[in-house]
């Protein structure tokens with residue numbers, strides 16, 4: 590399997606957000622990518638600009654960032670032609686790698702806008718190199734700018750930033766340096782197409798946590814009444830667990846719980862209610878190994894929220 594390290598550049602409405610087309614905030618104007626073999630050797634590069642069809646002038650930020658002019662873009666092919674060419678270049682067996690989560694969102698949003706059939710695999714598992722960088726070199730939660738990562742890893746800065754291929758090449762250089770024995774199992778799930786049916790619901794297991802992505806529901810109440818959503822299992826063996834702390838709301842869109850697996854110990858659960866593109870809701874549930882200190886934190890959080898509720902009344 591090859592790796593496709595992808596980076597996009599996009600334009601936005603030149604006269605401001607209030608004039609933008611609903612559901613189409615960003616129009617992709619450049620695709621850059623680097624292809625790596627399974628040993629992460631660079632084997633090919635891809636770079637195409639795209640003719641804008643919706644926002645025909647460049648937003649000042651786009652101009653500043655990309656040093657590109659509209660005339661250059663006007664000679665390019667339109668989005669659907671370029672994206673077809675790009676996926677043909679990707680081949681049949683590939684794993685997408687990106688810096689952060691937005692490039693996959695925008696390429697799919699543009700495909701949907703132009704009614705181009707989404708050729709990406711489902712469920713779409715990918716490597717978020719920004720996250721993997723954090724797991725390898727920081728605390729796993731921080732998210733650094735690509736330029737900062739390049740500096741930290743002392744990668745020679747021989748090309749400019751902010752053109753798609755250059756950023757893809759830098760992302761590939763970071764990706765090549767990651768300890769994949771340590772972080773290779775941490776695939777990210779893309780949420781642009783949440784599960785529609787029960788059979789499509791996604792269950793993934795990682796070294797220290799598990800992730801479940803539910804199908805879409807019309808309301809939060811319906812989601813939280815679903816057995817598969819609210820029944821927590823051990824992150825590792827999925828076996829039945831003792832509930833120490835039942836689900837409680839820790840925010841308007843998050844719920845926490847604490848369980849104990851007889852074999853694997855304390856496990857904390859988190860439900861996040863997420864919005865799909867069409868306004869429906871789906872739930873991402875993670876179950877993560879924790880310890881006595883982690884358990885104490887959850888109990889304190891619950892007590893704190895209960896106390897707040899009391900004073901409000």
Ligand SMILES: [Zn+2]
Pocket residue numbers: 823824825826827828850851852853854
């Ligand atoms: Zn277990």
